[in-house]
Amino acid sequence: MKGMGGALAVLMVVSGCTSTSATPPPSPTPTPLAANFERYVGAYRTPGGVIFVINGHGHLLNLRDSAFRQLYPTAMPDRMITGAAFAAPSPKQADIGFRMAGNRADQFTMRPVGRPAITADRLLFKETDVQVPVNGAVLAATITEPLTAAPHPGIVIVHGSGPGPRIDYGVWVGLYASLGMTVLAYDKRGNGQSTGSYPGEFPTEDNLNIYAADAAAVLRYLGSWTGVDPMRVGFHGGSQGGWTVPLAIQRFHAPAAFALLASGPAVSVEQQGVWASLAASSTTVPALTPDLETQLRAVQASYDPGPALAAMRQPALWYNGAADRTVPTEFNAELLRGFHHANWDIEILPGIDHGLFENPSGLERDEPSATRLATGLWDRIGTWLRSNAGAPGSAARP
Secondary structure, three states: OOOOOOHHHHOOOOOOOOOOOOOOOOOOOOOOOOEEEEEEHHEEEEEOOOOEEEEOEEEEOOOOOOEEEEOEEEEOOEOOOEEOOEEEEEEEEEEEEEEEOOOOEEEEEEOOOOOOOOOEEOOEEEEEEEEEEEEEEEEEEEEEEEEEOOOEEEEEEOOOOOOOOHHHHHHHOOOHHHHHOOEEEOOOOOOOOOOOOOOOOOOOOHHHHHHHHHHHHHHHHHOOOOOOOEEEEEEEOOOOHHHHHHHHOOOOOOOOOOEEOOOOOOHHHHHHHHHHHHHHOOOOOOOOHHHHHHHHOOOOOOOHHHHHHHOOOOOEEEEEEEEOOOOHHHHHHHHHOOOOOOEEEEEEEEOOOOOOEEOOOOOOHHHHHHOOEOHHHHHHHHHHHHHHHOOOOOOOOO
């Protein structure tokens, strides 16, 4: 999407954006640290039931209070610190030490400055690397399964824009697996360990068709996986996934049972580009005035997502931030409500930007100083999935 910079280059764990310009603008958000965090990746739970998720970029998310921090290595092996804001190491907020079991951590102890220590044990999941054949490519993927009694509901993580390696979606994998779901994350075609030709991130209809066909094939693959209930398999789509997921369902007949769309657009690519250009030059997030709505409705679209959205009958949870400078949230919600799908929940999150940070300005340059993601979102997702996908709740402790 036009206007994408670092929001999801760092926080691809949450959405994943797309660009309507040939070359995305430079990112003001810090690049993920060049450290090996894969040994710590996973979901961890405290004796009090608080779940933390760590992804391959060293991002640490507290699913109870939405605190979100970058882990910073120290001179001591398996010892990290976090700062008082997302991407600020100073002042130090906490020391974190990992206990290793072979080449993976099985526990961490967090010692916040001036507060009691917290210990969290890794939740045990089964992880299987697989190859999914699709038209013109083989997609490398990882299936993460809880060790609770099968069958489990399943969910496929559908990319936003950019190369889309699996590592970028680790927070979503940890969240959904901790809810008792089997999760499949894959490398986008032509990237990571996936074969095929990378079409590029510009969301032409041809490119969206390729990505939607891939997503539909991956969902069918997960539905056939032993231990997965094929009647309870759905999609998670971030940002550009708001275009890809409905297209996969409508045009490529993906047998999805549900969909969750994070910062996803219902507007056309061109409408999104007009909004992003206006928002980028504004000191505040533009209000949806009658004049602006008229301007957006007059934009000619090369690809209209309307038919796919109209045909999508599955239960869906759409959530967009009110401070999103990439997708016109209010206008987007109007369009979604206009389809009159009674089983769609359409939510606007106050003070939340495109990357789901609590960031009222919506500016990417302010994300490093944010302290958390959208408060309460993870509980909301869990509650919605229990009602609409048969997700059993938090996975059993190790």
